[in-house]
Amino acid sequence: MASTAASAAASLTAGTPTVSSDIPTGGTTTGGTAVRVRGFTRSFGDVTVLRDLDLDIAPGEFVALLGRSGSGKTTLLRTLAGLDAAPAEQVSTPGARAVVFQEPRLLPWKRVWRNVTLGLKGGRGRAQAAAALEEVGLGHRVDAWPATLSGGEAQRAALARALVREPQLLLLDEPFAALDALTRLRMHQLVLSLWRAHQPAVLLVTHDVDEAIALADRILVLADGRLAVEERVTLARPREVGPEFQALRRRLLGHLGVEQPAPRDSAPLTFIPPAPPAAGIRRTWNRPAPVNGHGVPHNGANGAQTNGAQVAGGL
Ligand SMILES: Nc1ncnc2c1ncn2[C@@H]1O[C@H](COP(=O)(O)OP(=O)(O)OP(=O)(O)O)[C@@H](O)[C@H]1O
Ligand SMILES: [Mg+2]
Numbered sequence: 001m002a003s004t005a006a007s008a009a010a011s012l013t014a015g016t017p018t019v020s021s022d023i024p025t026g027g028t029t030t031g032g033t034a035v036r037v038r039g040f041t042r043s044f045g046d047v048t049v050l051r052d053l054d055l056d057i058a059p060g061e062f063v064a065l066l067g068r069s070g071s072g073k074t075t076l077l078r079t080l081a082g083l084d085a086a087p088a089e090q091v092s093t094p095g096a097r098a099v100v101f102q103e104p105r106l107l108p109w110k111r112v113w114r115n116v117t118l119g120l121k122g123g124r125g126r127a128q129a130a131a132a133l134e135e136v137g138l139g140h141r142v143d144a145w146p147a148t149l150s151g152g153e154a155q156r157a158a159l160a161r162a163l164v165r166e167p168q169l170l171l172l173d174e175p176f177a178a179l180d181a182l183t184r185l186r187m188h189q190l191v192l193s194l195w196r197a198h199q200p201a202v203l204l205v206t207h208d209v210d211e212a213i214a215l216a217d218r219i220l221v222l223a224d225g226r227l228a229v230e231e232r233v234t235l236a237r238p239r240e241v242g243p244e245f246q247a248l249r250r251r252l253l254g255h256l257g258v259e260q261p262a263p264r265d266s267a268p269l270t271f272i273p274p275a276p277p278a279a280g281i282r283r284t285w286n287r288p289a290p291v292n293g294h295g296v297p298h299n300g301a302n303g304a305q306t307n308g309a310q311v312a313g314g315l
Contacts, residue, residue: 033092034059034169034201035080040090041225042075049075051225059168060199064212066256067222073205076222077171080203094168094201098161102174104154106146113142116161132160135197136190152183156190163194170200174207188214192237209252214239221255229255 035057042050049072057063067073078084079091081099106115113129120128130142136156146154155175162170172191176184192215195202206212212219213233221229231252235244253260 032058034061034094035203036092037080038090040079040086042072042079042084042086048225050079053226055220055227057169057201057203059201062195062202062204062215062217064204064206064216064219065222066206066209066212066219066252068256069207071222072225073222074173077173077203077205080169081171096165096167097169097171098163098165098167099171099173100155100158100162100175102177104146104158106149106154106157108146110146111142112138112144112146112149112157115146115157116164118161120164128164129160132163133157135163135194136160152179152187155179155187159190159194163198166198167200170195170202172202172204174205176211177207184211191215209249209256210241212252213245213248219252221252223255 033056035055037053037055040050040053041048053076055076065073065076075084077099079086080093081097082093083099106112107118110118113126113133116129116132117125126142130139133139133142136159138153138156138160141149141153141157146157149157155178158175176187179187188211191202204212204215213235216233219229219231219233220227223229229252231248233239233248235248239245250260
């Protein structure tokens with residue numbers, strides 16, 4: 001197992017796609033658990049990144065993993081993917097696993113469908129790739145070259161490549177981080193519909209608190225090498241931003257150590273009369289600037305850290 005994992009890790013380092021056929025079969029999970037980790041520690045030299053970590057993921061469960069940059073999220077994901085060796089008695093996962101990374105990792109010299117079936121043994125070839133590409137809305141790009149795909153299309157092709165492997169465990173490492181906000185929302189809908197249709201257990205690594213709340217059944221925060229926080233998300237999907245969503249967001253941001261402004265609605269509206277009225281200029285309603293704990297006015301428009309993009313920049 002270790003040598004296979006090492007070769008998979010080497011191919012990853014070289015920038016080539018890593019697909020489930022590269023991934024060695026993990027310890028078989030039993031007893032209604034897709035992922036079972038017990039007392040797992042991972043160190044690089046003197047630095048311990050994961051410390052005595054426990055984790056369970058149920059079959060078909062959608063789990064999001066948050067944590068500051070460098071907290072060890074990718075290290076955990078690589079371990080679950082089998083890209084880094086781990087003792088079978090500490091880490092057990094299903095044999096059928098697939099990973100999607102932040103960058104789509106398509107081979108530019110292979111057509112899209114060949115990228116989708118790359119390394120797949122005993123598959124139905126083009127027809128199977130075409131079906132998976134159809135599912136992610138890329139049925140019309142089966143024979144395209146990767147260089148002609150947009151960022152969102154390339155990431156959908158990467159999802160199709162994961163899909164054809166029929167994973168029981170789908171590992172997603174910030175797969176939408178490089179996409180624009182609108183494409184990211186569409187990808188959220190796509191991932192949810194694929195998850196419902198195929199029902200793999202999912203571990204989504206993200207910096208985006210809103211993304212985690214929108215998608216996951218359960219949200220974990222990795223800190224100091226351990227899963228320090230667990231929040232279950234009981235909101236019905238699709239999840240609108242309402243009071244419960246915002247309360248959960250505030251709690252998670254607090255766990256992540258992100259300073260939060262007072263809720264925007266806490267300051268009453270005041271009318272600032274225009275002086276003197278001039279032609280073509282309309283009256284405006286403004287809020288008084290909120291004041292933070294140091295008596296310094298806080299610019300809510302620029303300083304608020306309540307959406308995913310700002311969180312991503314702040315962690
Ligand atoms: N192969 C390696 N050799 C040495 N150190 C490593 C190696 N892989 C990861 N690390 C270190 O382990 C720590 C955790 O890295 P990891 O990539 O898991 O963090 P992360 O939580 O995914 O961060 P980010 O959110 O920035 O992607 C970092 O300090 C990183 O430098
Ligand atoms: Mg990472």
